[in-house]
Amino acid sequence: xxxxxxxxxxxxxxxxxxVHDDDELVIGNYTVGSCAELVYEITRQGxxxxxxxxxxxxxxxxxxxxxxxxxxxxxxxxxxSGGKKGGSAxxxxxxxGTLEIEDYTNFEYNARLVAGMHGFSFLPVLEGVMVTxxxxxxxxxxxxxxxxxxxPYTGKDIVTVPAATPDxxxxxxxxxxxxGNAQYWGAMGSVASAALSSKKIIxxxxxxxxxxxxxxxxxxxxxxxxxxxxxxxxxxxxxxxxVLGYYNVDNFMYNGLFSSAAATADxxxxxxxxxxxxxxxxxxxxxxxIRKFGSAALDELRAKPFYSAPANYGSAFTSHWNxxxxxxxxxxxxPQLETLLKxxxxxxx
Amino acid sequence: MxxxxxxxxxxAIAVAREINDxxxxxxxxxxxxxxxxxxxxxxxxxxxxxxxxxxxxxxxLLSLNxxxxxxxxxxxxxxxxLFSAFTVTYRGFVDVCFLGVGxxxxxxxxxxxxxxxxxxxxxxxxxxxxxxxxxxxxxxxVLTMRGGTFVNKLDYFTSPGYLEGGDSxxxxxxxxxxxxxxxxxxxxxxxxFDPVTKEIYLAQIHPGVKLEAVKKxxxxxxxxxxxxxxxxRPTDNEIDFIRNxxxxxxxxxxxAVELRDACIKEKANLRSEKIIGGAQARRMK
Numbered sequence: 001x002x003x004x005x006x007x008x009x010x011x012x013x014x015x016x017x018x019v020h021d022d023d024e025l026v027i028g029n030y031t032v033g034s035c036a037e038l039v040y041e042i043t044r045q046g047x048x049x050x051x052x053x054x055x056x057x058x059x060x061x062x063x064x065x066x067x068x069x070x071x072x073x074x075x076x077x078x079x080x081s082g083g084k085k086g087g088s089a090x091x092x093x094x095x096x097g098t099l100e101i102e103d104y105t106n107f108e109y110n111a112r113l114v115a116g117m118h119g120f121s122f123l124p125v126l127e128g129v130m131v132t133x134x135x136x137x138x139x140x141x142x143x144x145x146x147x148x149x150x151x152p153y154t155g156k157d158i159v160t161v162p163a164a165t166p167d168x169x170x171x172x173x174x175x176x177x178x179x180g181n182a183q184y185w186g187a188m189g190s191v192a193s194a195a196l197s198s199k200k201i202i203x204x205x206x207x208x209x210x211x212x213x214x215x216x217x218x219x220x221x222x223x224x225x226x227x228x229x230x231x232x233x234x235x236x237x238x239x240x241x242x243v244l245g246y247y248n249v250d251n252f253m254y255n256g257l258f259s260s261a262a263a264t265a266d267x268x269x270x271x272x273x274x275x276x277x278x279x280x281x282x283x284x285x286x287x288x289x290i291r292k293f294g295s296a297a298l299d300e301l302r303a304k305p306f307y308s309a310p311a312n313y314g315s316a317f318t319s320h321w322n323x324x325x326x327x328x329x330x331x332x333x334x335p336q337l338e339t340l341l342k343x344x345x346x347x348x349x
Numbered sequence: 350m351x352x353x354x355x356x357x358x359x360x361a362i363a364v365a366r367e368i369n370d371x372x373x374x375x376x377x378x379x380x381x382x383x384x385x386x387x388x389x390x391x392x393x394x395x396x397x398x399x400x401x402x403x404x405x406x407x408x409x410l411l412s413l414n415x416x417x418x419x420x421x422x423x424x425x426x427x428x429x430x431l432f433s434a435f436t437v438t439y440r441g442f443v444d445v446c447f448l449g450v451g452x453x454x455x456x457x458x459x460x461x462x463x464x465x466x467x468x469x470x471x472x473x474x475x476x477x478x479x480x481x482x483x484x485x486x487x488x489x490x491v492l493t494m495r496g497g498t499f500v501n502k503l504d505y506f507t508s509p510g511y512l513e514g515g516d517s518x519x520x521x522x523x524x525x526x527x528x529x530x531x532x533x534x535x536x537x538x539x540x541x542f543d544p545v546t547k548e549i550y551l552a553q554i555h556p557g558v559k560l561e562a563v564k565k566x567x568x569x570x571x572x573x574x575x576x577x578x579x580x581x582r583p584t585d586n587e588i589d590f591i592r593n594x595x596x597x598x599x600x601x602x603x604x605a606v607e608l609r610d611a612c613i614k615e616k617a618n619l620r621s622e623k624i625i626g627g628a629q630a631r632r633m634k
Contacts, residue, residue: 117433117436118432118433118436118439118440119436119439119440119441120436177426179426181406181426181427211426212424214424214426215408215423215424215425215426216424218404218405218424218425218426218427218428219428221426221427221428223427224397224405224406224426224427224429225397225406225426225427226373226397226406226442227442313419313424315419315420315421316420317411318410318411318423319410319411319593320411320412320593320594320595320596320597321593321596327596327597327608329597329605329608329609329612330596330597330600330605330608330609330612331608331611331612331615332608334592334593334596337592337596337599337600338592340600340604340608341353341355341599341600341601341604342353344604346355346356346601346604347353347354347355348353348354348355348356348359348556348557349353
């Protein structure tokens with residue numbers, strides 16, 4: 001760890017640099033605290049042709065699909081707005097033939113990332129799925145969606161899934177340092193495996209903190225610096241979803257404005273015009289929100305602190321030499337040791 | 350004239366010079382730990398030092414007692430587990446690791462398990478620990494040798510170097526192409542491996558060491574680089590760092606043990622006097 005290393009940048013720069021058309025893209029967050037600003041920036045830049053991995057598709061998948069960025073979707077769960085009369089961008093795109101989907105269970109989907117994270121080519125999953133259409137119905141992955149092998153120890157049929165190693169992971173966390181050490185706490189979901197299975201990792205965070213803060217709380221780090229390509233400080237970067245310790249979900253925006261809009265193609269297009277395309281970045285988005293609804297609407301979402309007790313990483317001493325200058329085990333001072341070494345003929349000129 | 354140094358210090362300093370800035374480095378205890386700390390402090394400030402116990406990006410303040418010794422660091426950046434530390438290596442994220450040598454053959458294969466018969470060993474060494482996995486998948490492996498021996502045939506094959514030499518390691522398809530031991534550093538010299546035959550040869554000799562003294566440890570006709578040079582002399586900075594950071598390494602095994610025993614006896618005497626004194630005082634009442 002050392003000086004600034006060129007990883008700190010804007011969402012715009014990060015997406016330009018590390019996200020490409022036709023990539024396998026994984027949304028690292030699971031159900032809460034999605035990387036909204038990174039999703040919006042990708043959509044604004046009009047990237048397309050993704051194979052998108054999402055453990056649990058919420059507004060993030062809807063925006064990317066409606067933005068025409070997604071060709072194939074690997075998921076376990078998608079949202080749909082407006083009840084029977086409503087709809088979703090995923091549903092509309094499937095019907096239009098512009099989107100292909102591959103359905104897994106939560107466990108199987110995550111197993112693919114865990115396999116990728118550890119460098120295994122596949123992982124065994126839970127065999128009950130064999131009686132379902134999740135197993136039988138094969139989309140674009142065909143035979144490679146699941147394969148069955150014999151357990152070499154029991155002779156039982158074992159269902160396996162292939163490793164996933166997406167080209168790039170986008171993820172929002174609470175905090176990171178300038179080197180990329182990313183700290184996340186709360187519902188762990190499949191967040192770490194989504195990031196660590198990926199070839200490139202773009203981290204957005206509520207705040208960039210000093211490296212010393214990371215060093216005093218390494219148990220909160222989920223992605224080590226050497227894996228991270230870009231670090232972006234984006235306050236409110238997950239809005240309208242929630243970030244534990246920073247703000248709650250904005251139900252007015254999410255279940256209100258977004259969901260009612262997403263039920264129809266026109267509605268969602270108008271919502272995206274206003275909240276995605278017309279806001280060049282997150283600061284502009286938040287400005288627009290405050291101008292329209294007032295800052296009190298945001299303030300009431302801010303988290304009241306409930307701090308975790310600090311973990312003590314201290315030790316009895318930080319030097320081999322005690323307060324008398326004596327080495328703690330050998331009981332001699334450095335000059336005494338140097339004299340002894342010379343007397344014993346252990347030193348070379 | 351710069352400071353006099355010990356051979357153990359020279360070894361640790363030569364090992365440190367195998368680390369480049371920005372590399373991901375897996376360290377073991379002893380010489381490698383000290384070498385890693387020296388490299389990070391003096392010339393590889395961006396290196397990420399990690400231990401297989403799952404402590405990643407450490408800044409050691411004093412030599413570590415074991416591979417899980419977070420007491421010797423001022424925090425670290427990432428707390429993971431052993432399983433992940435090895436799969437990170439398996440995936441190719443580790444640039445260089447360091448392994449100690451029990452027995453080594455001419456292709457850098459290692460025995461750290463047993464000398465003599467495996468079932469009834471003359472010396473039962475520690476075993477693989479992380480060694481067999483790290484040398485398999487780290488991009489480079491640097492072997493460090495303080496007490497080990499060169500042998501024609503290992504008593505037990507613990508960790509894969511270049512197997513039978515030539516392209517035999519790559520041909521198995523089991524290891525990343527080009528991986529394997531890149532150097533062996535002893536208290537006498539720095540050995541490297543021929544790019545084609547993969548046979549170990551003497552590349553540099555430590556100052557003051559005679560070629561014959563190197564050759565007498567080796568039961569085959571050791572190849573020597575045509576341009577054999579002398580190992581760079583340690584700088585005062587490097588020597589001072591090691592003496593402060595790992596004084597027992599500077600002392601060497603023999604002197605360290607002697608001083609430690611004396612120190613323990615003295616402490617024990619002081620402590621028992623206090624206890625006896627206390628007991629006597631209570632009886633006097």
